Amino acid sequence: MAAAEMILQMFEEEELLIVSLLSKRRRKRRWTVRPPNADRSVLGEFSVLVKPMRTLDEGMHFDYFGMSAHRFDELLRRVEPLVRHERTHSRPVDLQERLAVTLRLLASGNSQRSVADSYKLGVSTVSRIVSEMCSAIWQALEEDYVSLPKGTEWTDIAQDFWRLWNFPNCVGCIDDRSVSVRKSSDSVYHNDAQSIELFATCDAHHRFTMVDISSYDCDNEKRIFRISHFGSRLLNKTLELPEPVALPGSSAKLPHVFLGDAAFPLHDNLMRPYSGVNLDDAQKTYNYRHSRALKVIENTFDILVARWKILDRPIEYYPEKAVDVVKACIALHNMLAHNDAAESLMGRRYIPPNLTDNTEASGELVPGDWRSPVTRHTNLRDPGRVSRTRASNTAIAARNNLKLFFLTPQGLLPM
Structure with a gap:
């Protein structure tokens, strides 16, 4: 027994010696700073x-x-x-x-x-x-700069949307983008192709008021709006939005709403345009006014990509790091957009007057200057329909009331 223990001990000592010798033979760092970088x-x-x-x-x-x-x-x-x-x-x-x-x-x-x-x-x-x-x-x-509005801040946003975009009771526009993430040959990270899902809302001045960012596998179904953090709060009415108020020149009280495109559900606090091709004149008028105001969120994303060009191509990091990159770009966008607001119109450099798209009274689109620095292959892409939630009668009635309001003298666009 003692002999066996001695042999085992000899093997252990020999193994430790070999490990020690191998560690000493490891290649030492040739330099602390590579020669091309020595004159940094x-x-x-x-x-x-x-x-x-x-x-x-x-x-x-x-x-x-x-x-x-x-x-x-x-x-x-x-x-x-x-x-x-x-x-x-x-x-x-x-x-x-x-x-x-x-x-x-x-x-x-x-x-x-x-x-x-x-x-x-x-x-x-x-x-x-x-x-x-x-x-x-x-x-x-x-x-x-990126905290969710609260209290009277919602009311201030609604007043700005009515003053600047002629849409009443609007507390923001919402849209989502799918941001591609891929591995790169020159990146220290090597990850499979994935995507980041970005839900965001904005105010009337092209500033993000909410961002909900997550990284998912490309085939994951969690892009659905209703189970996103913001979507669930909106649909469950836990955002603490202001109480319904009467439209200008009307006694009918309507809820405060976000505006989304056809991919979003119609909800008490979320309006989408009328769908279909056989629309009457009142529905077409509503859709035009809805689309006109919705350009704010479209332009907000456009400005973001124009200013922070890392978003104009697939982001070559792990999804977790890519999320941090997108969040940093959004925070920088809001800081600079807020600072711009304190300047005179001609003194604004981050969002100058001609940068964004606008529509004339005739309805004609006036393209913004953002289009020149942004390529046609922007990495922020519309992922399509985000929810199949059925509309409530209250939501249908709210949109119909807005439709009728836009036909009244108080609801017409100024000439």
Whole structure:
């Protein structure tokens, strides 16, 4: 017995010796910083272009980052408490450069490898930077810029929709987009093709008031609106919307509603256009007014893609990271759109007057300037019908009352 134990002990000691020898023979890192990146502090894009650009060319700074130097600094102050200050091997990448890397990737739509090469950083380093910074951007901006309206904020939105888009009792437009996610040959991540489902609502000024983002397998049926977080709250009437109020010049009280396209269900608080081809004049009038106001959410998505071009192609990350990227783009969009609202009409740079589509009194579409920077193959695609919920009698009556209102003197479009 003792001999057997001695033999077993000898084998264990020999195994430990072999493991120790193998670990010593492992290839050591040839360098802490790859030679092409060694001169990053002198020849990297952050030093050569970004720093001089801040003071020399404000317009170029806006085109490069999608925001002014002043807004960049404001964002930097907001994210600073949320970001860990790690070192990259022997040299640090300071917070300002990390934010620059992230914003440049989001605004340009360039790959991680391309941005890494221009900033003279490793691809894995850029990947970690983007992951952390996108999460920090959402955390820093969500409460102030992307939180769901409450109380009198709903009423303010409804007043804006009536004043700007001539649709009463409207607390927002809703639409959804399917965002493709795929693996990339130059990405440090390798994932199967999937998609992100994005439900969103907006106010009358092209600002998102709600985003509901989830990642699903392409064949997963959970895209159904009624089981999404926002959809379930809307259908179950737990959004705390204002009480029904009378339409202008009328005593009939109608609920506050969101406007959706034909893919959405007709509900007490959610209007969709009349379907079919044999519509009467009143139904056609309603559909025109509905479609006219619904352009706000369509343009909101269009502006988002035009400004943050990473959304104009399949996102080459794991779905979980892709969700953080989309959320960061939405938070940045809202921050800049809110700041724009404080400027004069001609002083607005993020959403200038001619950027969005508009309709003339004759009904003719006036295309917005957003169409020039956005390709025809945008990655934000309409996934089709999202619910088969049957309409209630109350919902049908609400839409019919709106239809009749648009035929009254108070409901006509101003000439």
